[in-house]
Each structure stands twice: as structure tokens, then as C-alpha cells.
Amino acid sequence: MFRKVLYGLKILLILGVALFGWGQYQRVTLVNSTPPPGQMVDMIDYQLHLDCKGEGPVTVLLEAGSNEFSLTWDKVFLELSKQTQVCRYDRAGLGWSKASPIPRMASSMADEFQDLLKQAKILPPYIFVGHSYGGYIGQWFAYRYPESLAALLLIDSAHVDQFIRIPSAQAELDGLVDQFTTLQRVSRMGLMAMRPATIPERGFSGETLRQYRGVLASRNHFLAAMEENKLVRESLEEGVQVLNHIDVPVVVITRGRADGLDDEEFASWQLMQRNLLTVSVRSKQVIARQSGHYIQMDQPELVIQEIKLLLQQ
Template sequence: MKYLIGGFVVLVLVLALAGVVYQAIATARDLEKYSPPGKLVDVGGYQLHLNCQGEGSPTVVMDYGLGGMSLVWSWIQPEIASLTRVCTYDRAGYGWSDPSPHPRTSQQMVQELYGLLKNSGIEAPYLLVGHSLGGLNLRLFASQYPNEVAGLILVDAVPANVYSRLPAFQKSMANTQRLFSTLSVISRIGLLRLLIQLRGTEVAPDFVKQLPLEIQPIILAKFLPQTFDTAIAENQLMATSAEQVSQTELPNDLPLVVLSHGVNMFDDLPQEQAKQAELTWQELQAEIANLSSNSDLKIAEQSGHNIHIDQPQLVVNTIRQAIDRFRQT
């Protein structure tokens, strides 16, 4: 019996090793197949990927949510590039960017983004557009560099006080953490890569399926252990990030637009809890809008949390209006 168990253990180890090798080979192949659309810029011993398109001022700078990458703005960036310069980037550990040796807090991510822009010669003024965690980051950016910010557009951004006001959010993030932990393991041994190879975009998350067809395989190729480990690290410190932001203030007259989803994103909860959680989220979004006397709150009636994917034209129009207002002042 012990020989049978021993043989089974050896078989499992051999298969796991084969999976690791397969993952490494496939990753190397994808690096050759999918080159970065932008450039890699040193920010202090590691490189971040920055993709700027178009010309003009202000420069639109976009940041995405937990577990994403720069390509999630693929419906938005080309349209804005016809109006002005627009830059997307991969936070450290995502997309084509190197991992960072520093804790993944909003403060650290803002510091890296600011260094990335300056080291690339991308000067202010910046019109900041941030989704979810990216919105939390760019809210902090706007508070720390107010003289360099032309405006702030928050796309269903994580509120700074969400952990104290909305327990359902914390529960949702705990579930997300377990998902990323599982994906980290199965991606390491090549199982996720094999599944994607066999089934393609059939196994992709809904938000990936809604992006341009030519973008979908690139995002799936970036479903790497490093990606999930980065998401885990950011999620672990999101409460710290929220606390960092809560201790700052936006300029009272900062041009601010808050976009909030219209389709309940807490539908995994019992009906009454989901209804209450949604009401609280909308209250928090309204409170963010009240942080500036020069603000506007819009509800994306047809969107869940990913407004920039569900209703990209709404985001494009909002950015266009912000650019026009800036140029008229």
C-alpha cells in the first residue's frame, strides 16, 4: 500500500513539474507574440509599461481596477486619442510591467505613477480617470499633486470609507481573495494555461468577452501567477489604501465627475441585503461627489461595476466634456 501511495505522490509531482515547465514555455512564447504596445520605463530599479496615444493638453491618465491591466481601456483610449494625449499604464506586476519590491498600497502606486509620468517626459496638466481601485489611487494622486491635475473622473471608484460603512464590500473582497489565490495556484502548474489553450475565450471572465476581439487573447495570455499574486497583494492592503486616502482632501474647486453603476453589483447577497448594500454604495458615491463644489454625479443605468466596458461611450463622452471645459477656462 505504501508503495502505491508513494507512486501516486511521485506521479502528482511529475505532473506538477510538467505543468510548471509548460507554463514557463507558454509564457515565454506569449512574450514574443504579444509585445507591449507602449514603452517600458524605469521607476527605480524596475520598469513599468506606459502606453500614450494622441497629442494635446490636458493629458488623460487612466488607472484600472483590481486584477486588470491597461488593455481594459481598449474601448476608451482610441477615441480619446483623437482629442488629446491619453496614457494608460500597467501597475507594477500587471501586464507588461515588472513586479515592485514595495507594498502595494495606493500611496506606493501613486508614487510609482508620478515617477513614471515624469521619467517619460509626460508633463501636467493631467486629467485623471480611475476605475474602482484605480479611482482610489487617482483620488490620492489629485490630493497630493493638486497643481498638476486638471480634473478627476471616478468610474465606480472604491470609496475611502467603504470598509467602515459597507460590510458587504469587505465580504466580497474576501471572496475575491480566495478566487485569486486559487487562480495563482492553478496558473503556476499550467492548468489555467491549458484550459485557456483548449477552450479559449469560452473560459474568460465576462468583462474580457466584452472587450474588442483582438484584445481578448492578449489579456488571457497575461493571466499569469505574477498577475494574481499582485492582485492578492493589492487586495490585502486595500483597507490600508482606503485609510491613506481618507486622510487627504481634494481641492474644493477641483473639476470632479463621479460615475456610479446602475445595475446592482451585490446580487450574490440575499435580496434585502443586496438592496441595502446597493443603497449604501450609492450614498458613498454621492458623498465623494460632495468633496468638491465643482462636481457632477452620474448614474450609468445600464452598467454594473465595469462602466468603462458596459457603457464605454458614456465614459468617452464624460472625458470629452471634461477636456472641453478645461480648454475653455
Template sequence: MSGSNLIGGRTVIQESVAQESLVRGPIILGLLLLLFLVIPRVAWSDRVNFEPPGKLIDVNGHKMHINCIGNKSPTIILDSGTGGFSLEWKDIQHSLSQYVRVCAYDRAGYGWSDMGPLPRTTKRITHELHTLLQNAGIHGPYIMVGHSFGGFTAQYFARNFNNEIAGIVLIDSSHEEQVYRLPENGKDVVRRSLHQDRSNMVTMYVLHEHFPKEEAAVAQQLMTRWTALLTWREEMANYALSSRELRDVHNKPLSGIPLVVLTRGKRVWPETEYGDAMEEAWTELQEELSYLSVHSTHIIAENSGHVIHLDEPELVVDAIHDVLDFVEKELDERGG
């Protein structure tokens, strides 16, 4: 996993990038055209040959995809890291749907959703999600589940729409301070990642080994759409702004909301002094996330890397059940 994975969480796919060149300016266009000649397996286009499993809902002029199964309250909202989309949650959705309604959606630009207006920041993304839910007739209370960068959305939503929230589950979530507190300044990591994307467009994409295999063909097509690449770059480029937006709503506390923080147990950085510092900083940031609520649990996913919901989906299901049990107990106590 590269540094950019921890910054933004583009982790449903694994990337193998050609050696960096120094091409600039017009030569970039040549590389873009070369894609269609040398890598036919990567279909950099916006053509989608697969029907969406859910509904396409108008959100301020662009369509967004949301897929809900089950019908009991509260409603679980599943949000991916950068580059990810709704199909990665398929197994978790089916595991929970007999108990509650479970909705996986595609942020604007990913999956079946149209590209959204710029900039792509947490504030805009969260308000789009809220509008999507309202326009789709999917009302709270919600349990927000966010992986990596999707954890920003979960936190911002819970702070901004507090009266609609029943609980939160954060899956190796991004932390608003990580761009400043990781040993290598996060903004430099983002800049380097974006530069590599410009000068090394010849990229091979391989699905995570635990991605639902029956969805491999559609996932490969959707993850290599131009809009997906552009959206990923936009989210990464505006990561520091998203961090500031989340800090700006800290006056709206989460203290009474049940929270489960799931943190990867496997090391992802090399066995070096620098790698040790990165691992230590990530562990500290994850621990701090568990302080957001007085009703929190912090769980280490010992056998998982960053993509816990694919490595150990049963832990995510159990974490959501823990929040559901807390909510049910509170309702019983109020009723009694």
C-alpha cells in the same frame, strides 16, 4: 459580482471558482502544481509572448508600461481597477486621441509592468505613477480617470500633486469609507476573497463581454501571470491601509477641480434585504464622491454594471469631454 468586486474592482475578468475546500498548508503547493496539469488554457507563468504597444519605463528599479496616443494638452491618464490593465481602455483611447494625448498604463504587477515593491497601497501606487510620468517625459496638466480601485489613485494624485491636475473622472470608484460602511464589513469580504484564492487556485477566467475582442489572446495571457494574481491579492490585502492613506491627505482639497462621477445604474446585488442594503450603501457612497468638488457632475450609467468604461464607453468619453470643455472655458476666461 461578488463583494470583493465592489471592494477592489477586479472586474475586467469574470471569475468562476470551484467549491471551497478546507485545504491548508502543504496541500496548497499540490494545488498550484495541479494547475499545470488540469487547466492548460490558464498559463500561470510570467512568460509574455506579446510585445507591449507602449514603452517600458524604469521606475525606481522596475519597469512599468505606459501607452500614450495623441499629442494635445491636457493629458488623460487612465487607471484600472484591481486585476485590470491598459488594453481595456483601447477604444476610449482611440476615441479621444484626436483631441488630446491619452495614456493608459499598467500598475506594477499587471499587464507588461514588472512586479513592484510591497506593500501595494494607494500611496505607493500613486508615487510610482508620478515617477513613471516624469521619467517618460509626460508632463501635466493631467485629467485623472480612475475606475473602481483606480479611483483611489486618481483622488490621491489630485490631492498630492494638485498643481498638475486639470480634472478628474471617477468611474464607479471605490470610496475610502466603504470598508467600514457597507453592510458587510469590507475587511471580512477581503479576507474571504483572499482565502478563496489560496484554497481554490483552480480558477477559470473569462474576459468581460465588451473587452476589445482583437486583444483577447494577449489579455488572457497577461491576466493570468503569477505577478497579476499576486498583485491583486496584495492590493486587496492592503485595501484598508489604502483607504487610510487617502483619508490622510484630506487636508489637500479638491474643491476647485472639475469632477465627473459616473455610477453604475444596473443592480449587481441579489434581490434580498441584504442586497437592498448593499445597493443603498453603494449609491450613498457614490453620491458622496460628487461632493468632493464644487465643480462636479454626477451621472448614472443606466445600462452599465460596475465596468462602465466597457459597458458604455461613450459615457466615459462624454464625461472626459465635459471636463475638457470646463478647462477650456476657464482658460478662455483667464485670457480674456
């Protein structure tokens, strides 16, 4: 009887090892078949992925939102590169970038971006374009390096008071951390790499979709997303006393659709977006009426138009 049990356990062990080995092989295959589109820039003891195209006197910097990486800008990146130099990148640990020992506070990530630009010899002036949490990082960048900025464009940006005014935001954040913990384990085992087509399309198509799925299935993106999300609330609280005045033109693009928020939450979000206008005496708001939170994907032409207007100033 026990021999049969041991035999069955051996079979399960062999199958488990084989499955794990196949998953790791598929991970390596995906890593090799989805190289970074830009350059890997050496920092102190890690590398960041930076992708720049185009030429011009002003460089447009694209900062993705929480959990996202450079491909989120795919629908605006190439078109903007026809007008001037435009750079998108992956924060440490996300996308193609390697993990950093620096705590993932927005203020630290703004400094990290500045260090990356120096290292890559991307000179100012800059127009900083930030989506969601990336908009909050942009506010820190403007606070720390105002002399480098020509303008700041905030796309449905995070706000320092959002956890106070939208109580459900904390539960949603906690859920994301738990979700990313599970996804990282699944990815590390190679299960995603065996079936990357199960990863949602997220509005991507063609080669961009292949790259997006390949990166999430084969790298440690979810681990970095989890660590970043753990510090989001603390990071927003850090900015309450300092992010109250930015001496550059500011454009606030705000979603026109609730996109998962109830009526009360949506009204609070709209109020916080209007409050962002007070950080600069040279500010304006644009409502993206056909968009949810991901305006650069829902209405990329609107984002491109507003950046072009800033380039003309």
C-alpha cells in the same frame, strides 16, 4: 508488491514532470506572443508598462480598478486618442508591469504614477480618470499633485467608508485574496497557459481578448492583485482625514444597476457616490443607467462624452 508501487510512483513522477515542463513551455510561448502594446519604462529597480497614443495640450490618464490592468480601458482608449493624448498603464506587478518593492498603498501608487509620468516625460496638465479603486488612487493623486491636474473623473469610485457602510465588503475582499492565491498557483504551474480559453471573456473580444488571456495565464498578475487587495482596507482608512478637498473640477459617474449588491448595499453605495461630490465645489454626478460597476465597458460612449466635455473646459 513494493516494486509495483515504486513503478507506479515513478510513472506518476514522470507524468508530473512532463506536465509541469509542458506548462512552463506554454507560459513562455504566451509571454513571447503577447508583448506589451506600449513601452516598458525603467523605474528604480523595476519596469512599468505605459501605453500612450494621440496628441494634445491635455493628457488623459487612465487608472484601472483593483485587480485590473490597462486593457480594461480598451473601449475608450483609441477613441480618446483621436481627441488628445491619452495614457493607460499597469500598476506594478499587474498586466505587463514588473513587481515593485514599494508597499501597495493607494497613496504610494499615486506617487509611483507621478514618477512614471516624469520618467516617460509625459507633461501636465492631466485629466485623471480612475475606475473603482483607481478612482481612490486618483483622489490621492489630486491631493498630492493638484497643480498638475485639470480635472478628476471618478468612475464608480471606491470610497473611504465603504467597509463601514457595506459590511459584506470585507468578506468579499477576503474571498478575492484567497481566490487570487489559488489562481496564482495554477498560473505558475502553467495550467492556465495550457488552456487560456478557460479564462472568462470579461467583455473583451478579438486581439484584446487574446492579450488579456495571455497576460493572466503567463505572468504573475494574480500575485500582485493578491498583495494589492491585502492592503485595500488599510489604504482606504489612510485617506479618511486627508481626502476631503480637491481644488479641481470633479465628475462622478455612478452605476445605475446594483450589479450584485442587495437593495440596502446599493442604497449605501449611491449615498457614498453622492458624498464624493463634496470634495470639490466644482463637481457634478452622472448616472450610468445601463451599467453595472464596469461603466467604461458597459457604456464607454458615456465615459468618452464626459471626458470630451472636460477637455472643452
